Structures are given as structure tokens and as C-alpha cells.
Amino acid sequence: MKSLPQSPQGVLFDLDGTLLDSAPDLHAALVAYCSEVGAPPAPYTKVREVVSRGSRAILRCAFDESDEALFERMPRYLELYHSMMTRHTRPFEGIDPLLDALESNGLAWGIVTNKPAYLTDDLIHQIGWSKRACAVISGDTLPVRKPDPAPVLLACERAGLDPAQCLFVGDDRRDVQAGNSAGLYSVAVHWGYLDGGDPYAWGADVVLEHPRQLAELLKLKVPA
Numbered sequence: 756m757k758s759l760p761q762s763p764q765g766v767l768f769d770l771d772g773t774l775l776d777s778a779p780d781l782h783a784a785l786v787a788y789c790s791e792v793g794a795p796p797a798p799y800t801k802v803r804e805v806v807s808r809g810s811r812a813i814l815r816c817a818f819d820e821s822d823e824a825l826f827e828r829m830p831r832y833l834e835l836y837h838s839m840m841t842r843h844t845r846p847f848e849g850i851d852p853l854l855d856a857l858e859s860n861g862l863a864w865g866i867v868t869n870k871p872a873y874l875t876d877d878l879i880h881q882i883g884w885s886k887r888a889c890a891v892i893s894g895d896t897l898p899v900r901k902p903d904p905a906p907v908l909l910a911c912e913r914a915g916l917d918p919a920q921c922l923f924v925g926d927d928r929r930d931v932q933a934g935n936s937a938g939l940y941s942v943a944v945h946w947g948y949l950d951g952g953d954p955y956a957w958g959a960d961v962v963l964e965h966p967r968q969l970a971e972l973l974k975l976k977v978p979a
């Protein structure tokens with residue numbers, strides 16, 4: 756376990772399940788896709804749990820098929836998702852004030868997600884974060900994705916941040932692995948999708964139950 760950086764410079768976040776509650780739209784797109792192909796849709800709770808594992812895992816909730824068969828379904832599923840990405844998707848409760856507090860205390864914040872860039876970029880544009888994030892690294896920005904540390908290190912490099920003075924915050928074991936191997940202080944969050952796992956067992960430096968606890972941990976002054 757590491758101790759909190761002495762002079763924190765920035766916080767990098769996972770996207771789905773950490774900053775954004777995107778599961779309702781990912782599920783709605785699956786329902787739309789299932790209706791097109793005449794298959795029964797999977798329940799919301801089943802889909803929500805696997806969101807951080809990506810679209811193949813989401814399709815697997817409705818189709819018990821090989822990876823190849825699921826791969827063929829992906830383009831149409833993602834097309835439907837792209838068309839309804841922000842119908843219900845919103846920041847989790849407490850995220851907006853946290854991002855405001857980071858900025859007003861002079862800390863940069865950025866995003867490292869496994870989502871493909873064409874979806875990430877549109878999504879954060881629609882949410883209104885494009886000009887605020889110091890770096891945005893997607894699942895296809897590099898040949899490797901989380902749990903590999905490379906995307907996290909690239910985000911630090913692009914934003915001019917020292918990894919040892921940054922935090923990485925995520926709702927999945929892959930996030931903690933990526934953050935730890937990149938040498939950042941790793942934060943597992945309990946408000947996300949968790950992939951059926953126990954965040955206390957992932958080797959994170961800390962586990963938080965609510966975004967406000969990150970502001971408390973960093974002793975951020977909250978604007979009046």
C-alpha cells in the first residue's frame with residue numbers, strides 16, 4: 756500500500772461506473788438490439804454488473820455464444836448505443852461537485868477508459884467535459900488497454916503530470932491493477948459496477964464509498 760502523494764498534481768478517472776452512470780443507456784441499446792433480432796433481452800441488473808468489461812460482455816448477457824459470434828453482433832449494437840448514449844447517462848451523484856473542487860484547488864483531472872475513442876469523445880462532448888479533462892485516453896488509443904499501465908502513464912505524460920503525484924480512481928479490478936502498476940495512488944470506488952467483485956480485495960490503496968470522500972482525502976477546499 757502506498758501513502759497519499761505529498762503534493763498531488765492530478766486525478767485520473769475511469770469513465771463507465773466511476774464518473775458516469777452509463778449502464779442504463781448500454782442496457783437500453785441491448786434491449787433495442789435484441790428487439791431487432793427477435794431475441795429476449797437480458798435484465799438490467801445483469802448488464803449493469805459487467806459494463807466495465809465492455810460491449811462483448813454486455814452482449815454475452817443476452818447471447819450465450821462464442822466470442823466470434825458476439826464480435827459480429829458488436830457493430831450494430833454499438834451503432835444503436837452511439838445513437839442513445841446520453842439519454843439517461845449522467846455523472847454519479849457527487850461527481851460534479853468533486854470535479855469543480857479539483858479544478859478550484861488547482862488539480863488537473865483526466866479520463867482513462869477502455870471504451871473506443873469515437874464513443875468516448877462523443878460521450879464526454881455531450882456531457883460537457885471535453886474542454887475540462889486534462890487528458891482523455893481510450894481503449895484504442897494504444898495497442899494495449901487497462902489493466903496494462905501504459906494508458907494511465909500516457910495520460911500523465913500528455914497532461915504533464917508526475918505519476919507518483921497522481922491518483923487513479925476506478926470501479927473495476929482492472930483499474931486498480933493499471934493504477935498500481937503505473938505507480939499512481941490507487942482508489943477503488945464502491946459506487947460503480949464492480950463486476951461482481953469486492954473492491955476491498957483488489958489491493959487498492961484506499962476504497963471510497965462516495966465521491967465526497969475523495970475531496971476529503973485530498974483536503975480540497977470546497978468553493979462556497
Ligand SMILES: O=C(O)COP(=O)(O)O
Nearest residue numbers: 770771807809868869870
Ligand atoms: O467500455 C468499456 O470497455 C469499459 O469502460 P471503462 O473502462 O470506462 O469502465
Ligand SMILES: [Mg+2]
Nearest residue numbers: 769771772807
Ligand atoms: Mg468502469
